[in-house]
Amino acid sequence: MTTRKRRPSGEASREHILSIALQLFREKGFDGTTMRDIAAAAGLSLGAAYYWFPSKEAIVLAYYARQQDAHAEASRGALETLPDLRSRLGAVMHAKIDMLKDDRKLLRAILRSTLGADEPTSVFSAETSDVRRKAIGIFVDAIGKDDAIPEDARPLLGQALWALHLGLLLYFVNDASEDQVKTRVLVDGSLDLICKLAPLLASPMLGPMRAEITALFENAGLFAAKK
Amino acid sequence: MTTRKRRPSGEASREHILSIALQLFREKGFDGTTMRDIAAAAGLSLGAAYYWFPSKEAIVLAYYARQQDAHAEASRGALETLPDLRSRLGAVMHAKIDMLKDDRKLLRAILRSTLGADEPTSVFSAETSDVRRKAIGIFVDAIGKDDAIPEDARPLLGQALWALHLGLLLYFVNDASEDQVKTRVLVDGSLDLICKLAPLLASPMLGPMRAEITALFENAGLFAAKK
DNA sequence: GTCTATATCCGGATAGAC
DNA sequence: GTCTATCCGGATATAGAC
Incomplete structure (x- = not known):
């Protein structure tokens, strides 16, 4: 209710990364999926992925x-x-x-x-x-x-x-x-x-x-x- | 009993590495012990350690x-x-x-x-x-x-x-x-x-x-x- | 607050020289 | 059999754009 607008970012990125990561995990397994893979597939940088999830385990x-x-x-x-x-x-x-x-x-x-x-x-x-x-x-x-x-x-x-x-x-x-x-x-x-x-x-x-x-x-x- | 002499090498290296590794694992845990630690403590190079054990898991x-x-x-x-x-x-x-x-x-x-x-x-x-x-x-x-x-x-x-x-x-x-x-x-x-x-x-x-x-x-x- | 880009560290694993 | 050099990927750090 404060400054929440049409901005694409926010909690949505987190959900997006989570979905992409789970999909990759299912396809290639946990070890076979790198954080770089996840970030790339989500259309984000490595840093952004770590911004939302402090570790692969957190996912x-x-x-x-x-x-x-x-x-x-x-x-x-x-x-x-x-x-x-x-x-x-x-x-x-x-x-x-x-x-x-x-x-x-x-x-x-x-x-x-x-x-x-x-x-x-x-x-x-x-x-x-x-x-x-x-x-x-x-x-x-x-x-x-x-x-x-x-x-x-x-x-x-x-x-x-x-x-x-x-x-x-x-x-x-x-x-x-x-x-x-x-x-x-x-x-x-x-x-x-x-x-x-x-x-x-x-x-x-x-x-x-x-x-x-x-x-x-x-x-x-x-x-x-x-x- | 065959050609086992004062030569430091051979199967003895394997036993030596194993003992050192287990000792380090007990002290510092599995993740806390690196293959470099093991090799160094055993007085060998990283490559030599991997020659005897193809992976940390093998130990x-x-x-x-x-x-x-x-x-x-x-x-x-x-x-x-x-x-x-x-x-x-x-x-x-x-x-x-x-x-x-x-x-x-x-x-x-x-x-x-x-x-x-x-x-x-x-x-x-x-x-x-x-x-x-x-x-x-x-x-x-x-x-x-x-x-x-x-x-x-x-x-x-x-x-x-x-x-x-x-x-x-x-x-x-x-x-x-x-x-x-x-x-x-x-x-x-x-x-x-x-x-x-x-x-x-x-x-x-x-x-x-x-x-x-x-x-x-x-x-x-x-x-x-x-x- | 959300994100990019890049550089860096660390440790498991491999390649190839000797 | 042993070494050095190198790769790869998780994780961190930093500087800055919006």
Whole structure:
């Protein structure tokens, strides 16, 4: 509302660079794309690219945020309408895979820096805590008010599902099968198992074991923000 | 024993470079150590270092092989003498963690390239298949002839334990607790759970689920050599 | 505040001379 | 086998145009 006019520049450049960069990443991979490539393809100088993104990694962080919002959007309908836990979880998982299916090469390249908590682009880093919190939230929402899941177990199960989803994505990006069918089978199989096991853990026979599992996770502070 | 004399050159340079490089990696991390640093500290030129190791990554591969052999050696005694499954598994896991406890910074840096199957240094790559096969073998040996584990389930359980051990190492390298106590607790807790659950899966109540799990893993070809 | 142009540093990797 | 010279690309710095 201040001096914002028809000037072509501004935040628009940032979006433009991001789009071009992601496109190049998809075509040539992360390492195969240079900042000089990105700047040239966007019709800007190298300096301008660095003006908007302090590093190549920063572009990846922006990509995370964009995908996370897209996933939340894509899941919203399913979360509101689907009546049972199993179908909600399936919808959420498959929505994510659908969304990422053309980005497997890029994701493999990014994988190089996704697991050390001190790497900014790590799924465990402080820089990605916001995205991580939102991602876990989708799974907690998917559990919803399901009767089979005890209320105090829901946050933990949400985090466990998020962890499972990371493992499935790892399989997915390396999946050489046609259209990654194997990943789809693995997703459905894992979810079936979980939805059968979850109520069992509430049964008297396995009750003590549930306490043991809970204690184990909580002692380890697993998936809790580390910083 | 052949023509190995006072000549400084030959295969000895390779071992020398490897030792120096690992020492620098431990002190300054992987990225913090340049090939020029390594060459200089080894008293050689940059070109000579590249003559023995085609890349910085290649040094990491040599490190894997060395650690794998050390772990097998450290586990041998326990595997031969300990009478029960639980203590053998504990010995193997803790031996590995003991071995790596001064390399956490290095391992975090290496983590950047450990999960994409097309990265040479990935735990799933063709280049590391030999190390991987040996590592899984240690767990299969640890299961041994335990009566509670059905014979046809042993190879699968061996692979599952290897996968668990990867997850535990991931936790370990990011573990900020004093002397990584949390990792130790997590190791013991996981193994306790597994040793309690394993026989349950053979019970009539959960029998069908065991078939489901087996089918799931085999369909996915999980942990099978991909290439 | 947005951008160009250019020069420079740094480190992984390669080529070719000896 | 070992060296020096060189390339390449990420990243920084600077000076200035609008």
